[in-house]
Amino acid sequence: MPGGNLDLTFQxxxxxxxxxxxxxxxxxxxxxxxxxxxxxxxxxxxVQHLALLEASGLVASEKVGRVRxxxxxxxxxxLAEQWFNQRRAEAxxxxxxxxxxxxxxxxxxxx
Amino acid sequence: MTDHNVAHGVFTLERTYPRVTxxxxxxxxxxxxxxxxxxxxxxxxxTVAERAMDFQVGGRERLVGEWASGLVTEFDATYFDIIPGxxxxxxxxxxxxxxxxxxxxATFEFKAVPGGGTRxxxxxxxxxxxxxxxxxxREAGSREIMAKLTAYLEG
Numbered sequence: 001m002p003g004g005n006l007d008l009t010f011q012x013x014x015x016x017x018x019x020x021x022x023x024x025x026x027x028x029x030x031x032x033x034x035x036x037x038x039x040x041x042x043x044x045x046x047v048q049h050l051a052l053l054e055a056s057g058l059v060a061s062e063k064v065g066r067v068r069x070x071x072x073x074x075x076x077x078x079l080a081e082q083w084f085n086q087r088r089a090e091a092x093x094x095x096x097x098x099x100x101x102x103x104x105x106x107x108x109x110x111x
Numbered sequence: 112m113t114d115h116n117v118a119h120g121v122f123t124l125e126r127t128y129p130r131v132t133x134x135x136x137x138x139x140x141x142x143x144x145x146x147x148x149x150x151x152x153x154x155x156x157x158t159v160a161e162r163a164m165d166f167q168v169g170g171r172e173r174l175v176g177e178w179a180s181g182l183v184t185e186f187d188a189t190y191f192d193i194i195p196g197x198x199x200x201x202x203x204x205x206x207x208x209x210x211x212x213x214x215x216x217a218t219f220e221f222k223a224v225p226g227g228g229t230r231x232x233x234x235x236x237x238x239x240x241x242x243x244x245x246x247x248x249r250e251a252g253s254r255e256i257m258a259k260l261t262a263y264l265e266g
Contacts, residue, residue: 084239087205088235091122091233095126098136098139102135106131106135108135109138
């Protein structure tokens with residue numbers, strides 16, 4: 001796996017504020033202040049979250065004049081890696097559902 | 112221009128299921144009825160469009176699903192090794208809207224836990240392909256993946 005950054009990705013998305021930021025950016029690019037707007041926290045705190053998202057390769061930003069614009073950076077984390085992440089997440093979910101299924105039907109499939 | 116990439120990935124997942132035998136866990140893999148309980152599990156975002164399963168060495172399994180967004184996923188597997196109550200190995204390909212996105216080998220080992228219960232070890236070795244082209248599906252695909260990853264992490 002070329003991505004030693006899978007851990008970083010998961011870490012980046014483990015926080016609800018950062019997830020909200022990623023969700024916002026998946027709709028389209030936004031300035032830092034636009035990103036900060038829905039959150040009840042200081043701009044420096046938002047910038048810190050942004051730094052982590054950038055380190056994970058999920059988000060890229062670019063400063064033009066006085067405005068820093070952020071966008072989702074699917075290229076930074078190659079799509080194959082994203083796909084790998086998704087397969088793994090899906091497999092985890094399935095095994096958890098299997099656990100539920102086995103708890104409900106320990107003696108065999110429902111008839 | 113289309114970018115062709117491949118990433119090779121391996122992951123191993125383990126679960127211990129208390130109070131059930133390896134044979135019981137194996138059985139949940141061995142039929143459509145069994146897999147319906149957990150593998151396909153349709154929900155409000157996803158419906159089954161096509162389903163077939165021939166659970167024997169050399170047999171095939173097919174699952175086509177459609178997401179509420181219109182995205183169609185296809186899972187096509189061939190079974191290579193089946194030891195009842197012990198092990199299943201299959202190779203499968205995944206397609207998104209017809210584009211081949213990964214080819215993987217999945218191994219499931221069912222191990223009895225002393226005192227009862229089963230430890231399941233799932234190892235996946237895959238070639239993860241960029242079957243995305245540049246007509247916008249690329250971004251839509253990553254949005255979908257991002258949304259799913261987020262949903263997963265939010266539990």
